[in-house]
Structure formats: C-alpha cells, structure tokens
Amino acid sequence: MEHVPPSSLPVGDPVPEDGALPPAALEGVGERPFGLYVHVPFCTVRCGYCDFNTYTAEELGGASAAPGASRATYAQAAIEEVRRVRKALGDRDVPVSTVFFGGGTPTLLPAGDLTAVVAAIESELGLAPGAEVTTESNPDSVTRADLEELRAGGINRVSFGMQSAVGHVLRTLDRTHDPRRVPDAVAWAREAGFDQVSLDLIYGTPGESLADWEASLDAALACGPDHVSAYSLIVEDGTALARQVRRGELPMPDDDDLADKYTLADERLVAAGLGWYEVSNWARDEASRCRHNLLYWTGADWWGVGPGAHSHVGGVRWWNVKHPAAYADRLAAGRSPAHAREVLDAESRRVERVLLELRLREGLAPEVLDPVGRAAVPDLVARGLLVTAGDRLVLTRTGRLLADAVVRDLLP
Known part of the structure; x- marks a missing residue:
C-alpha cells in the first residue's frame, strides 16, 4: 500500500524511522508559536480544479477500503501521530497556539472525531491560552447540531468553502452545495458561539462575469464574516480542469480579468470594513486574522498531521506519505509516517x-x-x-x- 509514484512527492533526505528531529531543529522550540495542521483527505466529489491530496470514497475502495483509508478509523490514526509529536519533542513545554483542520472536507468526519483530535492535542501537548482552533467546512457538509458539537469540543473558528454565490460558476468548479445554504451555515455557527467565521471565495472561473463576481462578493458580505479569503483560480497540471482547458472546452483565466476582479474584491471588502493583511486575505480586525496561516507566512513552527501533510520545525521541513492507507500502516507499525525531509540552509x-x-x-x-x-x-x-x-x-x-x-x- 505504500507505493507512491516517485514524481508525486518531492525528493528529500531520508527520515529516521522514529521521526526524530536533528538537535539543532529543537533549539528554541516552544519559544516560538507552534501550530498543528491536521489534514483530513476525504471529499464527497473531486472538484475539477483541485490538486490537493484528497480522495473520494470510491477512490479509496468504498466499503472495502483498507482500515487506514476509512473515515471510520481516520481520527485514531491522526491521534496516533499526535502522540508521536509528543515523543519527538521530548519533555519540552510546547503549548499549541493554533490548530487547523484542512482538507479535503474535515466535516465529512463526525464532529466527535474532530473534537477527539483536539482533546488529544490538549492532552499530549496542551493548548495555549486563547488558542485558535479552526476547521474548514463545506456548507453542505455540516448541520446546526454538528456546529454546536464542534464548538463545545473546543473548535472556535470555522472557514466555509463558499467559493461563489452563482450557480453556473459552482457547477464549473464541480462544487455541489446550494449557495443559499451559506447564510444558514454562517448563522448556525454564530448561534453555536464560534468566535470567528471565515468565507473562502474563488474568482476567475471560466464563464464567470464581473457581475457574477460582484454578486458573490455581495452575498459573502451579507453574511457578515469576520474574515474573507479570495483566491484567483489556478489551472493546475494534472487536474480535470487543466484537461478541459487543454481540449479547448474551457478558456484559460485571463490575467486582465483576474486583475479587475481582485481590484473589485479589495474595494468592496475594504469598504465593508475588512482590511487586507495578506495578498489574498482580508480581516475585520487584527483578532480576526488567521493566526495559523500567519505561522506559515512568518516561518514559525508547525507540525502537519495526516497523509501528505507538510511540517516545518526549526528550519527542517518534511512531508508525510500521501496515501491514507500507507499513512495508517506506518503508524500501526510504530514508524514515522514521514516520506522525506530537507534541512533548509x-x-x-x-x-x-x-x-x-x-x-x-x-x-x-x-x-x-x-x-x-x-x-x-x-x-x-x-x-x-x-x-x-x-x-x-x-x-x-x-x-x-x-x-x-x-x-x-x-x-x-
């Protein structure tokens, strides 16, 4: 199960089977902000533009999926890697300042599975006072009850994958949710007591007019989010979207169109009281910025849990094996799930x-x-x-x- 085509993962140096880090990488750990990223690799459908390490149930074998590739057992594998984090860091006091569940669609797992991972992080490492704990979610993958359970279990920030408010744009992106579901999901999150609610948008989809993009911005702002991420569509090699573009079925995004849409987004978001703090991200105030992403952008320390997850601690970067079954097999055998690493000069x-x-x-x-x-x-x-x-x-x-x-x- 561990065979991965060599071109699909970066080439790096071998990682010790126990995942031990070089002593130099551990110097100062705990003095810098430390985050955990937890990758949940499951999706209901594979969106045509996406090149993330994600899998549908059918791709993993459906009901006959290997144990490590099953949603039912995934949380336990992630918790086992959290325990390995504790071992790798030794007795150092390293309170976790941010946790981010990304994917994939994390809320395809039961809410109790996600909160069990949070509890394991708290038990093994400890959460810093005021820690930011985020989950991504698709609007159609979560209910009011789910959000209440997530909030009660320590998750205090949610980022909904809205992408667009226009039906034909969502269909081109292979997104399956009803755009009318987004305001409901945001309202449920507020009622559940989430401290921060973010919306993710994509602009530049083939066939999206400037008026379509303006309608999406208006719909997003009507929800009163604390944070908005707006990313231009990128046609990634190897995706279904790239094949459609190559066959001439869809046009490549136009640079001038993308610039017009970015300018419109910045104007509308700033006018609504959200200021840019990173090229593609706007926040209501400093407290609404995504502190986890700021760890990445400022070169701090984070540990990536899950198949294909990347990590960086003290100038050492490593990445896990990609397939969920290979990932779980390594953990079950008492081995590090890391595929390779590099020491940055x-x-x-x-x-x-x-x-x-x-x-x-x-x-x-x-x-x-x-x-x-x-x-x-x-x-x-x-x-x-x-x-x-x-x-x-x-x-x-x-x-x-x-x-x-x-x-x-x-x-x-």
Missing part, C-alpha cells in the same frame, strides 16, 4: 522570507534582501509597486496584483 530561509513576508501588510525588512535586491527597490517604488512604511517595504495594491514580478526583481 540560511540562503533558502532568506529566500522564503522574501517570498512570504512581502505578501503581508506588515511587509518585508529591507535587510533581508541581498545587495542586488536592495538595489532594485528604488525602481519598484518609482513604478508604484512598493512603498516604504516605517522600516518595512510594503506592496501597493498594484504591487499586490504583480507580487510575483516584484519578487522576481528582488530575487534575481
């Missing part, structure tokens, strides 16, 4: 800081740049792509539209 970490921190509203400290990168700054400022805010370099709105080009100039 100083230059790699510097480059990643430029790539990620530049996307944040707080911007990038100029001293992170090398001499060539610093020499490029005046021209970028003159072109209206960067501004200097205190001692940081911050993207303008035009700079956000051209963030990849700005990075190329700063990292020649």
Whole structure:
C-alpha cells in the first residue's frame, strides 16, 4: 500500500524511522508559536480544479477500503501521530497556539472525531491560552447540531468553502452545495458561539462575469464574516480542469480579468470594513486574522498531521506519505509516517522570507534582501509597486496584483 509514484512527492533526505528531529531543529522550540495542521483527505466529489491530496470514497475502495483509508478509523490514526509529536519533542513545554483542520472536507468526519483530535492535542501537548482552533467546512457538509458539537469540543473558528454565490460558476468548479445554504451555515455557527467565521471565495472561473463576481462578493458580505479569503483560480497540471482547458472546452483565466476582479474584491471588502493583511486575505480586525496561516507566512513552527501533510520545525521541513492507507500502516507499525525531509540552509530561509513576508501588510525588512535586491527597490517604488512604511517595504495594491514580478526583481 505504500507505493507512491516517485514524481508525486518531492525528493528529500531520508527520515529516521522514529521521526526524530536533528538537535539543532529543537533549539528554541516552544519559544516560538507552534501550530498543528491536521489534514483530513476525504471529499464527497473531486472538484475539477483541485490538486490537493484528497480522495473520494470510491477512490479509496468504498466499503472495502483498507482500515487506514476509512473515515471510520481516520481520527485514531491522526491521534496516533499526535502522540508521536509528543515523543519527538521530548519533555519540552510546547503549548499549541493554533490548530487547523484542512482538507479535503474535515466535516465529512463526525464532529466527535474532530473534537477527539483536539482533546488529544490538549492532552499530549496542551493548548495555549486563547488558542485558535479552526476547521474548514463545506456548507453542505455540516448541520446546526454538528456546529454546536464542534464548538463545545473546543473548535472556535470555522472557514466555509463558499467559493461563489452563482450557480453556473459552482457547477464549473464541480462544487455541489446550494449557495443559499451559506447564510444558514454562517448563522448556525454564530448561534453555536464560534468566535470567528471565515468565507473562502474563488474568482476567475471560466464563464464567470464581473457581475457574477460582484454578486458573490455581495452575498459573502451579507453574511457578515469576520474574515474573507479570495483566491484567483489556478489551472493546475494534472487536474480535470487543466484537461478541459487543454481540449479547448474551457478558456484559460485571463490575467486582465483576474486583475479587475481582485481590484473589485479589495474595494468592496475594504469598504465593508475588512482590511487586507495578506495578498489574498482580508480581516475585520487584527483578532480576526488567521493566526495559523500567519505561522506559515512568518516561518514559525508547525507540525502537519495526516497523509501528505507538510511540517516545518526549526528550519527542517518534511512531508508525510500521501496515501491514507500507507499513512495508517506506518503508524500501526510504530514508524514515522514521514516520506522525506530537507534541512533548509540560511540562503533558502532568506529566500522564503522574501517570498512570504512581502505578501503581508506588515511587509518585508529591507535587510533581508541581498545587495542586488536592495538595489532594485528604488525602481519598484518609482513604478508604484512598493512603498516604504516605517522600516518595512510594503506592496501597493498594484504591487499586490504583480507580487510575483516584484519578487522576481528582488530575487534575481
């Protein structure tokens, strides 16, 4: 069950069977924010644009699925990896500041399974005071009762995959929910006592007009979310969407159209009181920012639990085997589920800081740049792509539209 085509996972260095980390990686662990990402790889249908490590019941063998590939046993496998986190960190005090259940569709698991994982994290590692605990959810995969159980079990933030409010756009994306379900799901979350509610949107779907996108923004804002993520559609190699584009059945997203829709989103969201804090994310206030994602963007420590999950602790990055059955088999055998890892050198970490921190509203400290990168700054400022805010370099709105080009100039 553990065979994975070599092209589907990055090449890296071997990982010890017990998953032990190098001593240098453990220096300072617990002094920096520490998060856990829990990957739930199950979906009802595979969306045509998605290249995440997800599986439908049919792809896993349905009722005859191997134990590790069954939704019924998945939570126990994840809890076993949480126990391995504790062993790998030894007796260090490492309270978890954020937990994020992503997927896939985490709420395809019973609410009690997700809260059991939260309880295991609390038992093995401890949750920091005020910890942010998020689950993603599709609007049609959760009920009022589910949300009440999730909230009672310690999950305090929910992110609904709204994507669009327009029926034909959702159909092109292979999304199955009724857009009228979104306001109900948000209302149930509020009634259940969730501290934060986020909505995820996608723009640039083939056939989506500017008016369609405006209708989706209006519908999202009518729900009164604390946070909105809006991502441009990317046609990923190997997806059904990419095959449709290649056959000429659907057009590639147009860069000018994407820019118009991003500008409209920023204007409408800011006018509604949500400010951008990362290129594709807007929040009601600082408390509404996704603290878990900020761990990624600021190079902090996180452990990825689940098949295909990636982790980063103290400059060491590793990734788990992809298939749920292979993942569970390794844990059952007392082995680390990690497939491979890499130790980031100083230059790699510097480059990643430029790539990620530049996307944040707080911007990038100029001293992170090398001499060539610093020499490029005046021209970028003159072109209206960067501004200097205190001692940081911050993207303008035009700079956000051209963030990849700005990075190329700063990292020649």
